[in-house]
Amino acid sequence: MPTELKSPQQSQPLFTKTTRFPTGLYGITPEWDDFSRLFTAIETACHAGLPILQWRRKNTPFDVALEQASMVAKVCKNTGTTFVINDDWQLALAVKADAVHLGKDDASVLTVQKALQTESHSLLIGVSCYNQLELAQKAILHDVDYLAFGAVYPSSVKPNAVRAPLRLFREARDLFSPTSSSPQTLVAIGGITRQNAAPVIQAGADSIAVISGLFEQTDIAQTTKDFIQLFKQNYHD
Template sequence: MQGLYLVTPNWDDTARMLERTEAALAAGATLVQYRHKDASEALRLEQAAALLALCRHYGRPLIINDHVALCQTLGADGVHVGGTDMTVAQARAALGPDKIVGASCYGDLALARRAARDGATYAAFGGFYPSAVKKYSFVTDPELLVQARRELRLPLVVIGGMTPVNAAPLVERGADMVAAITSVYTVVDVAGAVRQFNALFTQHGKTTESA
């Protein structure tokens, strides 16, 4: 797992979400997480199903934020769980060994260690920078990635106000994927933004690949 990790915005406009997501996938985004905290159950099902079809077309995984049952219903590729969602162990037990289970670990290496023990596919750290989407009550130290890279045999995802410029030092410190919402979905040139993010990995001797 390496490259740009797309997280969808809280948009009710499904067509707009799909248009932007497709542009990003066509430009080389690696993975999509469907996250719409305010969606109704019907809208969530509609959007997730449409995104799954799109991801299948481009050969990229779709994971669902929090909703394990929706993942199971659609046959999506996995879930992402946070501190107030079900645990990694519960998600892994529900989905089995082959699905992606990502874990929010904030700025806490102990959480990442526990997630690894419980079967997480990757550990996500953040927020590193101020975010327009999620307000963090803390700032994660970039040096945490250096220690996490030494200890964990999991891909590391970074999130929180990411841009191609400020993500560079995090990739240098060991991040395998950069998660982005605003800096991809709200810009004029979606494809250009994706290419800028992916260039971070080639600049540091890594190659972007499908998850």
Template sequence: MNCTEVLPLQGLYVITPQRANKAGAAGDQAAWLARIEAALAGGARWLQYRDKSPDPGQRLADAGMLRALTQRHGAGLIINDDVALAQAVGADGVHLGQEDGSVPEARTLLGPAAIIGVTCHDRIDLALEAAAAGASYVAFGAFFPSRSKPKATLAPLNLLSQARAELDLPICAIGGVNAGNAAELKAAGADLIAVIDAVFTADDPRLTATQLAAIF
């Protein structure tokens, strides 16, 4: 199932955690997949596969398994940075950083229905450029201190309300998001809340995902 035509860009958006064993040992991979599936079962509507591994075979295998999981749970799959990998596994789209290629190039390869997100940090001008280029959504952050990107510049909360006033496309908030602060991001204008640690370091990823998804 391709979710792009039926699944709105709204709700809980989880980003895959790194495995403890970067070599992808079978037991570690099973535990990694189990936590991701728990988050999907808890209500995550979108999943982003983000892995900087230099092993293309491992990345292809991972993405293929995640495509199957998201299809099983009726969620969308986005691939971070890698348009060719998104195309290879039939993902719903790709998320691009500022140095990861252009929206038009990604759209040419993935097609008109593909979801293409763009990282815009704390800058509304980058979001306006992304929107003009045909992005499907823009992502701002970090809004709170983040273990995943500890050096990220913190974005002000009012950036979301400014973006809501100036942009006509979904807005994603990322960076240090948890059950204690997600509601204020939504209230300020976020359509999607992107989460890593708050879900995947929790004792019960499914329960935490359920709590975060309930905000929507």
């Protein structure tokens, strides 16, 4: 179902546009071994107004992931941060996350949608489209909630990732039905920092996904606020 924008409790809504998934800064957790450090960083960003957080922990045993993600889910609930689980829709259901993100090697959208039909808890679904409009078109037909394109810049997290030109955001928007009142959110990912985010937002991205550009910064709270200000200055619905 289409959803209204969800904003952090600490501030008034930044945007009036109605999309299926919130707009703005989309923080993704780094692969730190120290969970205590990671949890503190997450709390800092969320309390600074982070609109969206994705839990991304590769190769973590399910029981460990469940314990850790449950703690993060409570923080997100308390701050009004939309909580996304990467890859694992079953973990997303277990911690009652808001959404799940699916890549090309994860469960298919149809598999997850079918599983959700028998669940009391619903999930928004986002998918990686890399640099391929064909994947975006397929995802729109499957009625997902957001489409992610990237890497828009060279990425230190995924140095071999394909590059996604910024024109893709306008081209993807042209795929939407002109009668749609709640189109899919377009997410940009890959090498985004405070210094290079503005052109991405101006190109048509509704949300920017950031890992190192947020969590590897000395002042995470101020970095979060800086990104939010960038959206105020550059985002137009």
